[in-house]
Amino acid sequence: MATHRIPIIGWSAIPDTSGNCFPEGYDVKATNDVWDRLVMVFNDTSTRIGFHGGFTVPKNYVGNAKLAVVWTTTATSGDVEWDFDYRAVGGDDAESLDQSGTQESVNLNDTAPSAAHERMETLITLTSSNFAADDEVEYLFVRDGTDAGDTIAAATMLFELLFEYTDA
C-alpha cells in the first residue's frame, strides 16, 4: 500500500461570483517577484468565498482520503478557516451530476505562518467510503469568513489543492 497525491485544481476550476476569490500572479503580493506563477487569492471578508472545481478519483484508489491544502499569506497572526464541500458521483447513467446539497462538508482551521509567505500545508480528512475509483467529484473550496475562527486580517493565497489517498 502506498500513499499518493494528485492535484485537483484543473480546467474546470471557476471562482464564485463574489469577486473576492480569483487567480492572480504571485508577484502582486510577493516581495521578491522571482516566481510570477498564478495562485488563487482569497480576500479577507466576512462571507464564504471560494471556487468550484472537479476531478476524477484515480483507478488505484482504495481509501484514506484526505485533502492537502498548500497555502500562505503575508500575515503572521490569526487563523484561516478552510471549508471543502463535495459530492462524488459514480456510474454510467445511474446518478445525477446535478443534485442539491453536498455529500460532505468538512472544515479545518490553520494558524498563520510564523513568517510571511512561508509554505503552509494542512490535511483535511475526508470520509473514505464516499469515494470510489472513477467517481466524478464536484467540489467547492472555501475560505469561510463567517466562521469566528477566521481571523487572518489579510488575503490568503492557495498554491495547491491535492487529493491524497492510498492504493492497494
Added chain:
Amino acid sequence: MATQRIPILSFASRAENSANNAQLSKFDVSATNDQWDRLVYLFPDDGSNDTRLFGGFVVPKNFVGSPVIGWCWTTGVIAGSVSWEIGYLDVTGDDAESLDQNTIRQTDQQLIVVAGTAFNRLEDTASFTASNFAVDDEIHVYIRRRTNTDALDTAAGPAILFNMFFQYSDS
C-alpha cells in the same frame, strides 16, 4: 523501479508579467491543417526580450530520484535554433520555508536545432540534482526562450509549447 511522468502545466501556469511574453494561443493560429484547435503557448521570436512562462507543481509521493523537467514543442520554421532555459526552486515543509524567495535553485540552458519539417513534435529534457527534490515539495518552475540574451537563438518564428512534464523514478 519505474520511470514516471506527470504533466506540470496547470492552473498555476502564467506568462511573464511584461510587455513581451509567452502568449496563450489557439494552435490553429500557427498551424496549417487547423484540425486541432487546442491551446498552446507561443514564445515569439523577439530579439529585444526573452519570453518566459511560470508554473508550479508538487513532487509526487512516490518520487525517489532522477528528476527531469521536459517540454514538448514545435515550430513552423525549419531553420535555426531555439535557446531554452529551465529554472526552478523547491520549497518544503509546513511553516518552515518561504514561498517568496529571491532564489533560483538551478537552471539548465539548451540550444536546440528546430525540426527539418514544420510542426514536427520535438521533445527535450533537462536533468537536475535529485537531492534538491523531496516528496511533497512545492516547485516553482519557469521555461524561458532566450531570444534576447542568446544570439544563437536564430529560429525566425515562434516556438510553440504543447506540454511540460516532470519525470522521475519511483521505488
